[in-house]
Amino acid sequence: ALAVAALQDLAGLRVAISAGGTREPIDPVRFLGNRSSGRQGVALAAEAAARGAEVVLVAAHIDPAVRAAATHPSIRVLDVGTAAELSTAMKDAAATADVVIMAAAVADYRPAVASDHKLTKEEGVLTRIDLVENEDVVAALAVTRADGHAPDGQTIVAFAAETLRDAEQRRERARRKRERKGVDLLAVNLADAEHGFERAENAVEVIGVDGAVVATSSGTKRQVAGAIWNSVLAAR
Ligand code: CTP
Ligand code: CA
Numbered sequence: 001a002l003a004v005a006a007l008q009d010l011a012g013l014r015v016a017i018s019a020g021g022t023r024e025p026i027d028p029v030r031f032l033g034n035r036s037s038g039r040q041g042v043a044l045a046a047e048a049a050a051r052g053a054e055v056v057l058v059a060a061h062i063d064p065a066v067r068a069a070a071t072h073p074s075i076r077v078l079d080v081g082t083a084a085e086l087s088t089a090m091k092d093a094a095a096t097a098d099v100v101i102m103a104a105a106v107a108d109y110r111p112a113v114a115s116d117h118k119l120t121k122e123e124g125v126l127t128r129i130d131l132v133e134n135e136d137v138v139a140a141l142a143v144t145r146a147d148g149h150a151p152d153g154q155t156i157v158a159f160a161a162e163t164l165r166d167a168e169q170r171r172e173r174a175r176r177k178r179e180r181k182g183v184d185l186l187a188v189n190l191a192d193a194e195h196g197f198e199r200a201e202n203a204v205e206v207i208g209v210d211g212a213v214v215a216t217s218s219g220t221k222r223q224v225a226g227a228i229w230n231s232v233l234a235a236r
Helices: 039-050 064-070 083-094 137-146 167-181 221-235
Strands: 014-020 024-027 030-032 054-060 075-080 099-102 109-111 131-133 155-162 185-190 201-207 213-220
Touching: 014 039, 014 083, 024 109, 030 109, 039 054, 039 064, 039 075, 039 099, 039 221, 054 064, 054 083, 064 075, 075 083, 083 099, 083 137, 099 137, 099 221, 137 155, 137 167, 155 167, 155 221, 167 185, 167 201, 185 221, 201 221, 213 221
Parallel strands: 014 054, 014 099, 054 075, 099 155, 155 185
Antiparallel strands: 024 030, 109 131, 185 201, 201 213
8 A cells, every 4th residue: 555644844842731621510410511621722633743843732622532632652642631731731831842722721719718518408408609700821821932931932732612793803803812812823613503513514714813813614624724734734
């Protein structure tokens, strides 16, 4: 059989990718979660490894059938559960990474207290859960880089899932988000019935440092991953 090697244009790069969705415990059997499947992050990891990179994949609750696509000798998977665990793992991986991609859906809030036992109606009906804000992990990684505590020339990519239907409004929000977080690239995807969460297909626009749309891609999550890596290379 004839084996055709993929272009090795990411050879020598160390990359850290977060994927999936965090779960914030309410009690031992309940959590606050989100609909991220981890497919886009897994596709970014698989694409990076195929193109020669060394990958650390920080995986938050990714179904085994989904993460199977990230089986590769150059991909090391670290499992995490909560936003706090994801933060620790990503800070560690980012300390030696040339490229950081935050594809995970990180919970913005967590319950202020997680009960150590299952809450029951006998104890009283639950009518509210107090929340506290989680750290913005990608913004913290950008601050670490700005402080000079990251590898030279590190590239940081964030994602944003938006449900705004109007493309220009979506772009404007994405531009503000990129600036607020201090990242180089922000990949915006439309989270609707056909695209984004829990879907095989995705459609993204990549916003660059000057606010310009540096790439547009739609198709399978692997195709979109290819376009995002091309944008990363072009930005370095
Ligand atoms: N993110 C993060 N830490 C958080 C929340 C989000 O690192 N606590 C990252 C995500 O992984 C993603 C990017 O920030 O790469 C954008 O996430 P998003 O939820 O769109 O941004 P938020 O700032 O949380 O804004 P919003 O109010 O729209 O949810
Ligand atoms: Ca959020």
